[in-house]
Amino acid sequence: MNKILEKRQLSADVYEMVVEAPLIAAARKAGQFIIVQIDTDWGERIPLTIADAAAGNLTIVFQTVGASTRKLAAKEPGDCIENILGPLGNPTHIEHFGHVVCVGGGIGVAPLFPIVQAMKAAGNRVSVIIGARTRELVIFEDRMRNYADQLTIVTDDGSYGRKALVTEPLKEYCSQDTKPDMSVAIGPPIMMKFCEKTTAEFGVPILVSLNTIMIDGTGMCGGCRVTVGDEIKFVCVDGPEFDGHKVDFDNMMLRMRAFKAREERDHHRCRIGLGLESAAFQ
Ligand code: FES
Numbered sequence: 454m455n456k457i458l459e460k461r462q463l464s465a466d467v468y469e470m471v472v473e474a475p476l477i478a479a480a481r482k483a484g485q486f487i488i489v490q491i492d493t494d495w496g497e498r499i500p501l502t503i504a505d506a507a508a509g510n511l512t513i514v515f516q517t518v519g520a521s522t523r524k525l526a527a528k529e530p531g532d533c534i535e536n537i538l539g540p541l542g543n544p545t546h547i548e549h550f551g552h553v554v555c556v557g558g559g560i561g562v563a564p565l566f567p568i569v570q571a572m573k574a575a576g577n578r579v580s581v582i583i584g585a586r587t588r589e590l591v592i593f594e595d596r597m598r599n600y601a602d603q604l605t606i607v608t609d610d611g612s613y614g615r616k617a618l619v620t621e622p623l624k625e626y627c628s629q630d631t632k633p634d635m636s637v638a639i640g641p642p643i644m645m646k647f648c649e650k651t652t653a654e655f656g657v658p659i660l661v662s663l664n665t666i667m668i669d670g671t672g673m674c675g676g677c678r679v680t681v682g683d684e685i686k687f688v689c690v691d692g693p694e695f696d697g698h699k700v701d702f703d704n705m706m707l708r709m710r711a712f713k714a715r716e717e718r719d720h721h722r723c724r725i726g727l728g729l730e731s732a733a734f735q
Contacts, residue, residue, distance in 0.1 A: 454533040458510060463592050466517045467560055468526050475509035477539045483567040484545030484662065484694055487511070488670045489525070490536040497521045500670035500689065502564035502662075503540065504593075511537075514563035514592070541670060542693045545660065549576045551634035554626050554657075555601075556619050556648055558584045558640020562593045564662060565639045572637075573600045580633070581605070582622050584640065588613035619644060620651045627655035635660070638697065642666075642709065646702035659697035663688045666709055679705050 459471035477487060481503050490496040499521050505512035517526045528534070545568050553572045557565035562583050573579045581601035585591045586609045597604055605622045606614030615622070619640075626633050632655050638648035639662040652659045668676035670689040677688035680701035686692065 454535060455537045457528055457530050457532050457534065460528070460530055463514065464589050467514065467590075467592065468517070469504070469512060469514045469563075469592075470525075470528075471510050471512050472534060472537065473509065474511045474537050474539075477503075477537060478506040478509050478511050481506050481511070481540040482544035483547060483571040484564075485540035485542045486564075486664060486667075486670065486693060487513070487537050487539030488541065489513075489534055490538075491521060491525050491528075492535050496535065498538075498669045498671070499525070500541075500664065500667045502664055504563035504566055505596075506567075514560060516560055542689065543691070545571065545637075545694055547571045547575050551577065552580065552631070553577045554580045554582065554623060554633045554636045556582045556584070556623055556636065556638040556640070556644075557593075558619060558638075558644040559586070559590060560592065561640035561644075561662075562591075562597070564664065565637065566593055566596055568637055568639075569597060569600050577635075578602050580626060582607065582619050583614075584608070584619035584644065585613075586610065618647070620647050623648055623651050624654075627652060627657050633657050637661075639664075642702055642706050645697060645700075646706075649697040649700070649702065653698055660694050661697035661700060662692070662694045663700070663705065664693045666705060667693070678708070 456473045461469045463469050486500050486502045489499045489501055501513050501515055504514045515522055517523045555565055555569050579601055580603040581597050582605045584607045607617040636652050636657055636659045638645045645661045649659055666677045667689050668674050672690040679686055681695050682699040
């Protein structure tokens with residue numbers, strides 16, 4: 454049992470919770486995720502990314518897109534989550550690259566935050582780009598400011614920051630005389646696809662997190678199968694992060710659409726909130 458200590462509503466359907474989980478909080482590394490079972494041993498397994506960890510507590514950010522996440526959002530501080538399993542997945546490859554540009558779209562900004570922290574701690578110059586449809590959906594701005602050397606905010610409707618897609622400032626960084634040594638993108642698959650295209654033009658490496666395609670995180674359902682280079686990979690076991698230049702995003706998005714009807718029927722949808730719905734890039 455893991456007690457919920459804090460709950461905040463970040464936007465209409467996005468929530469942040471701080472949950473007691475001392476062992477996971479001590480062991481987790483940037484890029485890893487947890488599996489949450491809200492009520493009983495028979496409850497749905499929800500893979501959620503870890504947005505932060507401190508003093509024995511985990512911060513999770515999730516979007517209410519199905520029955521289970523609505524159930525989670527209905528809980529209040531003092532209530533408990535039945536089971537939390539983790540940390541799972543391979544940690545982000547962190548080293549002193551030099552200049553790292555980190556791009557987060559929508560709720561993907563939350564799992565990006567520990568990577569920004571770790572890249573900064575490794576001595577990198579870290580430039581952060583946050584993208585959202587509108588001002589109300591911009592999250593983690595203050596937290597990012599504490600670690601980012603430069604922070605750029607873009608919105609689809611221009612209600613906050615620049616009216617642009619994240620690829621515009623990304624391209625500007627890549628066009629500089631000294632181009633970035635590494636980039637990271639987490640967000641809707643279509644956003645990551647275009648970040649990949651932008652960086653490929655300039656020969657800048659990019660790491661992408663494919664959390665969005667995970668279903669139960671067990672390594673058994675096969676739902677998170679993706680093509681990376683010439684290989685078939687399973688995001689929950691081999692990832693969740695991959696070399697973006699090798700990921701077949703079109704195939705990934707096709708597979709996600711294939712599951713959509715069933716997800717609707719079974720109330721079993723992507724809970725990480727990085728689905729295909731973002732207005733950006735549509
Ligand atoms: S989420 Fe089921 S195998 Fe990866």
